[in-house]
Amino acid sequence: MHCDDPTCQKLCPFGVISKDSNGAVKIDDEYCFGGAKCRDVCPWGIPQRQAGVGIYLKIAPKLAGGGAMYKCDSCADLLAKNQKPACEVQCPKKAIIFGDREEILTKAKALAKAYKGDKEGTYIYGDTQNGGTSTFYVSPVSFEQIQESLNQKHNFTQEQPQKMGIPHMNLAIKNFVSEDSALIKSVLLAPVAGVIAGGIAVAMANRTDKKERK
Structure with missing residues (x-):
């Protein structure tokens, strides 16, 4: 959705989320540890984890997450070449238009x-x-009706409002910054927990090394 004021960017414990000049909210997958807090605070649950990749494999494969987080970046690589995003070019109905917000x-x-x-x-x-986004949907049918159809087709419930790759269209979306202080606290504590875990791992490794040398 590329929010104008992205919650995920503010709460990423690793500081690897940015909003570029094209309005896209991007995750730097080369430095993402796959903490998934971006997914947890996204009103639409858009960021998803790609297992088996990411810097954590080199630094702390046994302690860190299960891969880097990914989301649409509006085809930043194509835009850098003055080309259009793949979704606009490949859409069979020509229903997607990309340009200045x-x-x-x-x-x-x-x-x-x-x-x-x-x-x-x-x-x-x-x-x-969620304060406005850089992605607009236009429909002659109300989005309440669209959400109701999604609920029926995919068996969405209040506890499970969507599935991966199928964002909901609820008008009353939840902003986790203002409504879920417990989640915010867990995000803010994540880097601290990581440092502690890393320290314990190093201490255990040194201890094992000393035993082997004896």
Whole structure:
């Protein structure tokens, strides 16, 4: 979703999440330890772990997470070459348009107005959710109806509101910074716990080494 004010960026214990000039929220997978806090605080649960990769394999494979976290970066490598993102180029329905945020939002509002016609209600999703995002969805059907269909099709529940790769479209999304202080505390303590665990590991290794030398 590429939030305007990304919660994941603020709470990443490793400081490897940034928002680039194209508006994309990016995870530096070369330095990510796979803590998954970005996924936990994302209202849509978008970041997912890719196992078997990441710097943790070289530094602390037995102590760190199960891989680096990944999410869409708006095809930063293609944009650097002045090319369009793959999703826009490959979309069979030509339903994706990439460009300047304000320009795209203007187009989204115009499309919403055109959709309206004789139908009841036209909606834009992403312009205000979680403080606003850089991804806008436009639909002639309310997003409450879309979410209801998702719930029925994928058996979503209140405890399990979505599945990997299928973001929800709830209008009343939860901002974990303001509503889940316990999670925030765990995120802030994560680096401290990592340092302690690393210290214990080093101490145990030294102790084992000394025993072997005896």
